[in-house]
Amino acid sequence: MPPRIPQIVALGGGGFSMERDGSLLDDYVLSLVDAPRPRVCFLPTASGDADHYVVRFYRRFSPGCEASHVSLFRRDQGTGGVEADLAAHLLSQDLIYVGGGNMVSMLGAWRAHGLDSILRRAWRRGIVMCGPSAGSLCWFEQALSAFHGAPRPVRGLGLLPYSNCVHYDAEPARREEYQRAVAEGMSAGFAVEDGVGLHFRGTRLERTVSSRPDGRAFLVERRGARVREGSLAVDYLGAAGRPAGPARRGRASAGSGDSRRRAAPEKRVAA
Amino acid sequence: MSAPAGPAPPAEPVAPEQRTIFAMGGGGFTMEPSNPLLDDFVLSLARAREPRILFLPTASGDTTPQINAFKARFQGRTCVPDHLSLFRLRETRRPLADLIAEQDILYVGGGSMRNLLAIWRAHGIDKLLIEAWERGSVLAGLSAGAMCWFEWGLTRSSGPPEPLEGLGLLAGSLTVHADGEPERLPVWLSHLREGTMPAGWALDDGVGLLFAGRALERVVTSRPGTEALRVDAIAGELVRRRTQPELLGSRASDPLGGYDEAVEELRRVNRLRRGTGRRRR
Numbered sequence: 001m002p003p004r005i006p007q008i009v010a011l012g013g014g015g016f017s018m019e020r021d022g023s024l025l026d027d028y029v030l031s032l033v034d035a036p037r038p039r040v041c042f043l044p045t046a047s048g049d050a051d052h053y054v055v056r057f058y059r060r061f062s063p064g065c066e067a068s069h070v071s072l073f074r075r076d077q078g079t080g081g082v083e084a085d086l087a088a089h090l091l092s093q094d095l096i097y098v099g100g101g102n103m104v105s106m107l108g109a110w111r112a113h114g115l116d117s118i119l120r121r122a123w124r125r126g127i128v129m130c131g132p133s134a135g136s137l138c139w140f141e142q143a144l145s146a147f148h149g150a151p152r153p154v155r156g157l158g159l160l161p162y163s164n165c166v167h168y169d170a171e172p173a174r175r176e177e178y179q180r181a182v183a184e185g186m187s188a189g190f191a192v193e194d195g196v197g198l199h200f201r202g203t204r205l206e207r208t209v210s211s212r213p214d215g216r217a218f219l220v221e222r223r224g225a226r227v228r229e230g231s232l233a234v235d236y237l238g239a240a241g242r243p244a245g246p247a248r249r250g251r252a253s254a255g256s257g258d259s260r261r262r263a264a265p266e267k268r269v270a271a
Numbered sequence: 272m273s274a275p276a277g278p279a280p281p282a283e284p285v286a287p288e289q290r291t292i293f294a295m296g297g298g299g300f301t302m303e304p305s306n307p308l309l310d311d312f313v314l315s316l317a318r319a320r321e322p323r324i325l326f327l328p329t330a331s332g333d334t335t336p337q338i339n340a341f342k343a344r345f346q347g348r349t350c351v352p353d354h355l356s357l358f359r360l361r362e363t364r365r366p367l368a369d370l371i372a373e374q375d376i377l378y379v380g381g382g383s384m385r386n387l388l389a390i391w392r393a394h395g396i397d398k399l400l401i402e403a404w405e406r407g408s409v410l411a412g413l414s415a416g417a418m419c420w421f422e423w424g425l426t427r428s429s430g431p432p433e434p435l436e437g438l439g440l441l442a443g444s445l446t447v448h449a450d451g452e453p454e455r456l457p458v459w460l461s462h463l464r465e466g467t468m469p470a471g472w473a474l475d476d477g478v479g480l481l482f483a484g485r486a487l488e489r490v491v492t493s494r495p496g497t498e499a500l501r502v503d504a505i506a507g508e509l510v511r512r513r514t515q516p517e518l519l520g521s522r523a524s525d526p527l528g529g530y531d532e533a534v535e536e537l538r539r540v541n542r543l544r545r546g547t548g549r550r551r552r
Contacts, residue, residue: 046358047358048331048356048358050332056273072383072386073330073331073332073382073386074384075427075428075429088335100547102359102360105358105393105394107393108386108389108392108393109386109390111384111393112386112388113385113429114383114388224552254496
């Protein structure tokens with residue numbers, strides 16, 4: 001097998017678990033996999049292996065893929081999906097899909113079962129990694145976790161040498177909190193709205209895609225004493241994957257009565 | 272009746288013999304929905320008249336059925352029940368340290384012991400629970416929630432039974448579900464024989480060990496016919512000692528009609544023993 005470049009698609013929120021018609025982002029992730037019937041393994045750890053989440057995963061992926069899941073909570077009951085050699089199973093996948101939930105709990109459980117090092121190896125081998133929310137934050141060096149109490153920086157697996165903030169549009173305070181964290185020394189990184197995915201090849205941001213016409217993402221970095229928020233060019237996936245032109249964006253914004261500041265998509269980040 | 276919100280318990284550590292752990296091999300509200308004997312015994316261990324009891328379903332991944340079973344069991348009883356889900360922390364507004372510090376009883380559910388400890392450590396809960404124990408809060412739990420307090424437990428967190436280090440508040444090892452999951456016992460005994468696990472207890476479902484500090488104080492059960500097995504390795508030989516637990520509620524002729532009385536008596540005894548001198552009503 002020729003060497004494959006490591007790839008991660010970090011979703012700010014979205015995909016099968018969060019969007020009613022969540023096929024656009026999932027389809028994009030699957031398009032990166034070169035296999036007629038991709039092997040896709042779901043890790044619902046961050047939800048505590050919630051049954052409903054596992055069911056929705058299979059509903060979405062089993063029609064076109066060899067779908068499986070690993071439950072780190074049900075291994076004693078023989079209902080943990082994959083039971084045998086976790087490493088061998090995960091390293092034979094085309095795509096590893098990490099579900100949302102609590103990142104701190106997830107990383108704790110992963111480390112206890114050695115999944116952190118297995119996932120690192122899987123990524124290096126070119127198995128595509130993706131996930132929304134906690135399934136995005138975990139790949140980065142640092143993440144802004146707003147899961148409990150005041151948002152605070154927490155360490156992720158560090159495959160991507162940046163910070164990450166998801167659900168950037170979900171709460172008005174989120175933007176301010178992330179920028180303050182970066183101002184106070186958190187590494188520069190990416191703020192992503194629901195429905196938007198960051199596609200990394202290696203550690204370089206290759207493309208930013210969205211399942212929503214008005215989805216946005218930003219590079220947030222320190223510039224001297226100030227923090228700069230630069231808009232990323234976002235490709236709307238709704239029209240056969242063509243990059244979203246300003247006209248369509250304008251229409252979408254006007255239609256939804258969106259009065260948020262809309263930065264021009266001027267900046268393509270080479271990370 | 273006074274409101275549930277009140278001052279936090281004193282932050283001073285209590286004497287070692289006043290530190291309480293109740294470790295169950297199985298049983299309680301998750302496994303015995305129609306038998307409240309163990310759970311009422313847990314409530315009786317608290318010093319407070321209306322104890323605050325916090326359920327930690329971490330080992331199960333915070334499953335809704337466990338949380339609902341907890342509510343069903345404790346909401347109608349003389350206590351202030353609450354639960355802490357580390358996977359849905361958004362529901363918990365308050366700092367975890369405050370929430371845990373004010374509890375009279377911390378009740379840990381069953382599931383994956385490996386995940387339980389790893390997730391506690393990731394959130395710093397292990398330290399908070401040890402502090403709570405040192406301040407006199409009751410630590411209770413079944414299965415993974417019982418083994419976690421010992422130096423070692425025998426977990427099936429990864430499938431086959433294997434030793435896993437616990438928090439070490441109690442000496443020795445514990446294996447659970449001795450009757451319900453008989454495949455555990457031979458693995459545990461072979462580890463004891465090889466010295467890869469320290470001596471300890473194997474508990475049937477329904478059996479609970481009550482510790483005052485590190486000393487075993489009582490062995491109780493919610494089910495007739497169950498036992499606690501103590502095994503020590505002496506000069507390479509395993510020495511087994513079977514203990515007949517006292518059947519909770521058995522002092523009354525009618526077990527259902529009588530257990531309230533028995534629990535009341537236990538509570539009185541506890542209050543006297545702990546020297547709080549407080550009386551009901």
